[in-house]
Amino acid sequence: MTTSQCFDNPPTLCSTCGAGIVQEIGGLKTYLTGPQDSKLAILLISDVFGYEAPNLRKLADKVAAAGFLVVVPDFFNGDPVDLSNPRMDRESWRKAHGTDKGCDDAKAVIAALRSKGVSAIGAAGFCWGGVVVVKLARSDDIQAAVILHPGRITEDEINEVKTPVAILGAEIDSASPPEQLKHFGEILSAKSEVDSFVKIFPGVSHGWTVRYSGDDESAIKSAEEAHCDMLNWFMKYIK
Numbered sequence: 001m002t003t004s005q006c007f008d009n010p011p012t013l014c015s016t017c018g019a020g021i022v023q024e025i026g027g028l029k030t031y032l033t034g035p036q037d038s039k040l041a042i043l044l045i046s047d048v049f050g051y052e053a054p055n056l057r058k059l060a061d062k063v064a065a066a067g068f069l070v071v072v073p074d075f076f077n078g079d080p081v082d083l084s085n086p087r088m089d090r091e092s093w094r095k096a097h098g099t100d101k102g103c104d105d106a107k108a109v110i111a112a113l114r115s116k117g118v119s120a121i122g123a124a125g126f127c128w129g130g131v132v133v134v135k136l137a138r139s140d141d142i143q144a145a146v147i148l149h150p151g152r153i154t155e156d157e158i159n160e161v162k163t164p165v166a167i168l169g170a171e172i173d174s175a176s177p178p179e180q181l182k183h184f185g186e187i188l189s190a191k192s193e194v195d196s197f198v199k200i201f202p203g204v205s206h207g208w209t210v211r212y213s214g215d216d217e218s219a220i221k222s223a224e225e226a227h228c229d230m231l232n233w234f235m236k237y238i239k
Helices: 054-064 090-096 099-115 128-136 155-159 178-189 217-237
Strands: 021-025 028-033 040-045 069-073 120-126 144-148 165-172 196-205
Touching: 021 099, 028 054, 028 099, 040 054, 040 099, 040 128, 054 069, 054 217, 069 099, 099 120, 099 128, 120 128, 120 217, 128 144, 128 155, 144 217, 155 178, 165 178, 165 217, 178 196, 196 217
Parallel strands: 040 069, 040 120, 120 144, 144 165, 165 196
Antiparallel strands: 021 028, 028 069
8 A cells, every 4th residue: 555655756767877787587677786796686676656766776776886786676567656647547556566466576586586596685675665575574585674664564564574674764654654663663573583673764754765855965864874774784684
């Protein structure tokens, strides 16, 4: 599920942005960046605006600079949310692009990476992608998860998490309110077998880590802090 905040500050998509390349992995067009022979991979799962969002690709390049192969698949098969289209029906879009299907597609990408010799995989998801990553974190498919201002996730899903997980939330968020994320942190803390980390960022809204404005210094600083937390989590577990 999504809320109106999931559609705030839409990016201007750019198919040529970023230092990487686009090729097919696991049946999906995918933005790839970083060392192609790395045994350590990070899967970034976008929000509803898809894999051509410039800030998302910029973040992928930043993570790749740490030595990871970073993959950003087009989970929407060329059909991201397009608010400029007067015929855009959000409810129909949600039904066509469910997070369960997103999880299945992500597993196909992960299997393709494994077949290429990748030995450890982390996954980070933003908004819609955060819900997909929660589902992946209930399996052994990934070795670490980072969930950034996720769409609506349930207590049952959190109870089933078995992967080390970091949750980075916004103070102003109707999809995943801070109180709920803190409660999820309490549930995870009681699971001694699962390392977890929950952090709420003050003064920011849902989507801020990838939909910040390039001329808002405060927003950029907060987004970069979240990016650093994400990368540190992966450096700890993906090795």
